[in-house]
Amino acid sequence: MEQSAQEVVLSPTDRFIEKAKVAAARVSRIKNFAEAIAYTIDLCGKQGACRLKVSGCDEHLTEQAEELCETKHGKIIAAPALESADFDSLAQACKNNGFSCIDSGIRSQLAGVDIGFTLCDIGIAETGTVVINCPDEELRLATMICEYHICVLKESDIVVDAFAAEAKLNKFMNQMPNYTAFITGPSRTADIERVLTIGVHGPLELHVLVLED
Amino acid sequence: MQKAKNLKEYRTECAESLNNDYLRTALDKFAVAYRASRKNAFAEFDVDQLIQDVADMKDGALLHLDELYEQFKKTAEAAGVTVHLAKDADEANDIICRIARETNSKKVVKSKSMTAEETLLNHALEDQDIEVTETDLGEWIIQLRKEGPSHMVMPAIHLSRYQVKDLFSEVTGAAQEEDIEKLVKVARRELRQKFVEADMGITGANWAIAETGTIGLVTNEGNARLVSTLPRVHVAMMGIDKLVPTIDDALKTLKVLTRNATAQAITSYVTWITGANQCEGATGNSKEVHFVLLDNGRREMAKDPLFSQVFRCVRCGACANVCPVYRLVGGHKMGHIYIGAIGLILTYFFHGPDNAKNLVQNCINCEACKDICAGGIDLPRLIKAVHARIQDEQGHPLPGILLGKILRNRKLFHTLLRTAKWAQKPVAGNDGYMRHLPMVFFKEHDFKALPTIAEKPFRDLFEEINPLISNPRFRVGLFSGCVQDFVYPEQMVATVKLLAENDVQMSFPMKQSCCGLPVQMMGEMKASRDVALQNVRAFENEKVDYIITLCASCASHLKHNYPVLLENDTGIADKVSAFTEKVIDFSSFVHDVLKVEKEDFDGDGKKTAFHAPCHLCRGLGVHEAPRNLIETAGMEYLSVEDEEVCCGFGGTYSAKFPELSEQLLNSKLSSVEGTGAEQLLTDCPGCIMQLRGGFKKKGSDVKVIHTVEALAERLKKK
Numbered sequence: 021m022e023q024s025a026q027e028v029v030l031s032p033t034d035r036f037i038e039k040a041k042v043a044a045a046r047v048s049r050i051k052n053f054a055e056a057i058a059y060t061i062d063l064c065g066k067q068g069a070c071r072l073k074v075s076g077c078d079e080h081l082t083e084q085a086e087e088l089c090e091t092k093h094g095k096i097i098a099a100p101a102l103e104s105a106d107f108d109s110l111a112q113a114c115k116n117n118g119f120s121c122i123d124s125g126i127r128s129q130l131a132g133v134d135i136g137f138t139l140c141d142i143g144i145a146e147t148g149t150v151v152i153n154c155p156d157e158e159l160r161l162a163t164m165i166c167e168y169h170i171c172v173l174k175e176s177d178i179v180v181d182a183f184a185a186e187a188k189l190n191k192f193m194n195q196m197p198n199y200t201a202f203i204t205g206p207s208r209t210a211d212i213e214r215v216l217t218i219g220v221h222g223p224l225e226l227h228v229l230v231l232e233d
Numbered sequence: 234m235q236k237a238k239n240l241k242e243y244r245t246e247c248a249e250s251l252n253n254d255y256l257r258t259a260l261d262k263f264a265v266a267y268r269a270s271r272k273n274a275f276a277e278f279d280v281d282q283l284i285q286d287v288a289d290m291k292d293g294a295l296l297h298l299d300e301l302y303e304q305f306k307k308t309a310e311a312a313g314v315t316v317h318l319a320k321d322a323d324e325a326n327d328i329i330c331r332i333a334r335e336t337n338s339k340k341v342v343k344s345k346s347m348t349a350e351e352t353l354l355n356h357a358l359e360d361q362d363i364e365v366t367e368t369d370l371g372e373w374i375i376q377l378r379k380e381g382p383s384h385m386v387m388p389a390i391h392l393s394r395y396q397v398k399d400l401f402s403e404v405t406g407a408a409q410e411e412d413i414e415k416l417v418k419v420a421r422r423e424l425r426q427k428f429v430e431a432d433m434g435i436t437g438a439n440w441a442i443a444e445t446g447t448i449g450l451v452t453n454e455g456n457a458r459l460v461s462t463l464p465r466v467h468v469a470m471m472g473i474d475k476l477v478p479t480i481d482d483a484l485k486t487l488k489v490l491t492r493n494a495t496a497q498a499i500t501s502y503v504t505w506i507t508g509a510n511q512c513e514g515a516t517g518n519s520k521e522v523h524f525v526l527l528d529n530g531r532r533e534m535a536k537d538p539l540f541s542q543v544f545r546c547v548r549c550g551a552c553a554n555v556c557p558v559y560r561l562v563g564g565h566k567m568g569h570i571y572i573g574a575i576g577l578i579l580t581y582f583f584h585g586p587d588n589a590k591n592l593v594q595n596c597i598n599c600e601a602c603k604d605i606c607a608g609g610i611d612l613p614r615l616i617k618a619v620h621a622r623i624q625d626e627q628g629h630p631l632p633g634i635l636l637g638k639i640l641r642n643r644k645l646f647h648t649l650l651r652t653a654k655w656a657q658k659p660v661a662g663n664d665g666y667m668r669h670l671p672m673v674f675f676k677e678h679d680f681k682a683l684p685t686i687a688e689k690p691f692r693d694l695f696e697e698i699n700p701l702i703s704n705p706r707f708r709v710g711l712f713s714g715c716v717q718d719f720v721y722p723e724q725m726v727a728t729v730k731l732l733a734e735n736d737v738q739m740s741f742p743m744k745q746s747c748c749g750l751p752v753q754m755m756g757e758m759k760a761s762r763d764v765a766l767q768n769v770r771a772f773e774n775e776k777v778d779y780i781i782t783l784c785a786s787c788a789s790h791l792k793h794n795y796p797v798l799l800e801n802d803t804g805i806a807d808k809v810s811a812f813t814e815k816v817i818d819f820s821s822f823v824h825d826v827l828k829v830e831k832e833d834f835d836g837d838g839k840k841t842a843f844h845a846p847c848h849l850c851r852g853l854g855v856h857e858a859p860r861n862l863i864e865t866a867g868m869e870y871l872s873v874e875d876e877e878v879c880c881g882f883g884g885t886y887s888a889k890f891p892e893l894s895e896q897l898l899n900s901k902l903s904s905v906e907g908t909g910a911e912q913l914l915t916d917c918p919g920c921i922m923q924l925r926g927g928f929k930k931k932g933s934d935v936k937v938i939h940t941v942e943a944l945a946e947r948l949k950k951k
Binding site: 039043075076077079080081082084085087088089127130131132146147148149155156157160161164165186189190192193194196197198199200201202203204206207209210211212215217221222223 | 262371394397408413424426428429453481487497501503511514
């Protein structure tokens with residue numbers, strides 16, 4: 021099959037970035053973890069990702085759905101499963117900006133958190149996919165119930181396609197129990213009139229920060 | 234859900250769909266958009282190879298289904314899951330109802346599962362006073378409307394935003410707007426609440442990986458992630474055919490599945506669950522997990538040499554996306570629970586002959602589904618085979634039996650055709666069409682003018698017009714098919730002229746008859762086999778390089794179906810293969826073998842469109858030859874939208890479903906007229922009958938002729 025000249029020369033990282041963008045992910049390159057924190061604080065604050073009410077809560081809902089909406093208080097960043105030093109830096113930055121930062125108890129935040137901040141294990145260049153090994157329920161939930169998901173991907177973890185990730189996937193699956201998630205872009209649906217609509221159950225936006233290493 | 238009791242009732246229901254303007258527009262737009270986006274999604278890959286990989290993998294897995302099940306059960310149970318094997322739908326529902334009782338689950342959230350639709354699981358749970366909420370947006374919508382899915386991937390494709398707005402207004406008790414983004418957000422919040430409350434989550438599975446005991450789930454919305462994470466109990470239900478040996482096998486399918494289903498390189502989420510995962514909502518912080526594998530006849534079917542290939546199905550729904558009949562009538566008329574071409578087949582196996590008997594007749598045999606199937610399943614063939622089985626079980630209707638009897642006796646058949654020439658006198662016009670239709674036809678067949686039987690069939694003309702060629706380049710046998718022999722002999726005459734001009738020596742074995750496709754379409758497999766044998770015998774002593782037919786359907790049937798029909802006639806296997814190998818369609822012979830050139834013709838630049846017969850473009854894989862010939866002979870080729878979409882003839886299909894045939898025809902005529910073409914060429918007499926009759930009825934000036942006639946007319950005068 022024909023390949024355009026451009027695709028032939030793309031590095032796995034560049035191809036990952038291109039494909040992730042096709043899937044409506046927002047991708048940035050960062051040089052260190054501090055940049056990831058700065059990015060997150062900026063998204064939550066200046067970019068307006070953190071709101072008092074999560075999306076959909078302004079619509080006309082049933083009483084039960086309204087009640088769930090009202091259980092959310094303040095602007096929340098959920099950042100489970102980080103190294104403790106990294107979590108502390110993020111938590112400090114959040115505190116300075118008036119956001120709360122949690123790494124546990126996410127089950128009591130099911131109304132939604134504003135930002136889920138996580139690391140991931142693999143990047144798949146062919147499809148722009150991030151892979152998160154998340155048997156840890158806090159980690160899993162953070163990626164599901166957040167309005168915005170920020171995910172840090174180490175450049176060295178990028179592989180050309182899913183087949184190249186098989187050894188790692190098998191390793192995850194053999195550490196039973198296991199929950200491994202392939203995530204490509206935001207949550208989407210086309211179930212009403214085939215119109216592509218973002219954010220039906222999961223995050224409205226996926227931000228991938230590709231960390232140079 | 235399709236439940237018509239008889240064909241008449243079914244036809245009435247299909248006709249109702251034709252009046253649903255929203256549905257028609259939506260499915261038209263979808264069909265066109267899908268074609269382009271699928272092509273784009275596979276642009277970087279060798280799609281045939283990817284499909285072959287899926288087919289090989291699935292075929293291999295089927296041979297070891299029981300071992301794979303044992304391995305899967307062992308690994309999954311070692312990881313804390315309970316694995317169940319249900320022999321049928323009732324048992325599967327009973328198992329899941331029992332789990333609900335034992336875990337005191339009152340509220341269930343569900344993500345999409347066709348297997349659960351197959352067993353009508355929701356009804357079973359609701360009968361136990363359990364609240365079930367579908368969480369896939371489309372599934373939730375149809376659940377609230379108490380409907381079945383109209384597409385396997387887009388279950389609510391038949392509904393407009395206005396209908397959803399009204400529905401959501403009712404559900405929330407507050408007026409909603411028709412803004413799709415807002416409607417989606419309403420669903421997000423209403424369903425989030427349901428997730429929080431639920432005791433049990435039910436998912437399907439796209440794969441059950443034996444090696445690691447893992448299930449894989451493919452979704453875009455992310456609902457299956459929540460369903461499998463939040464509630465304290467998780468039940469995953471899947472057909473036993475979802476078993477694959479390793480993650481590698483699952484990834485092979487994934488690569489084709491999403492590209493074929495929605496033209497996505499991958500869906501937003503693919504989730505791999507192994508064992509009983511951590512769950513803070515559960516006692517002991519560990520989720521209770523059950524995998525229910527459903528047999529429901531699958532293990533038996535996996536051993537069937539013909540039907541086992543249905544398990545290559547990955548439930549992508551693409552066979553509906555490209556089906557011209559689905560595009561007209563929508564999924565509720567194109568399946569009982571499973572939709573599209575695969576649905577016609579699965580209905581018979583999972584929901585019985587009574588639910589399938591009408592549906593299986595609604596295949597026009599255009600092969601569009603076979604052409605794009607992610608597992609390379611020969612869907613049209615299996616649909617015909619199911620039709621034949623149902624007739625064997627429930628009795629054959631008279632028209633099929635009669636036609637079968639007649640076709641088996643060539644002399645009788647040809648005598649009848651000759652007699653028809655006299656019988657039609659009272660209704661035949663002077664222009665080659667019937668003035669009005671005899672009473673045996675009903676008014677719904679009156680959308681096209683029908684041709685009369687020719688004065689003299691080709692078989693009576695051949696000897697006098699066939700020239701003797703000295704030093705011929707090729708020797709060919711002509712296979713006319715019944716329509717060109719008895720209705721359009723002029724197309725054969727044009728062929729003789731064109732081939733003689735190119736130094737080709739022809740012969741026309743008189744014992745040839747109808748190719749047999751019409752009886753095959755009617756599910757008369759024995760008659761089909763007998764006719765095939767007659768034709769092979771008719772040509773066995775001909776010393777020819779090629780057997781040429783001007784009819785794409787005949788060519789495709791002779792070439793691809795004869796070896797299957799005659800596979801048990803082992804004594805003549807060599808003759809059958811010698812015959813089928815020589816068969817070639819007209820355009821390919823002239824283009825690829827004779828290699829005619831511009832200098833052979835006097836071109837006139839006539840604006841010319843082409844209709845690609847289904848059995849030419851898909852049946853034989855011939856795309857460019859006729860288009861190139863149009864230009865070689867000095868006509869101006871105009872490309873038509875939907876050039877490779879069926880004209881609605883489909884042989885006996887147009888007689889059985891005249892309303893649908895008429896709609897397909899009209900779409901085709903309009904798109905041809907839209908190009909400003911003066912003439913329309915095609916390579917199939919059946920298509921010509923349909924298209925020419927349609928233009929005649931419309932009073933249009935567009936002339937419909939066979940490609941050979943256009944070429945012969947323009948042969949350079951010597």
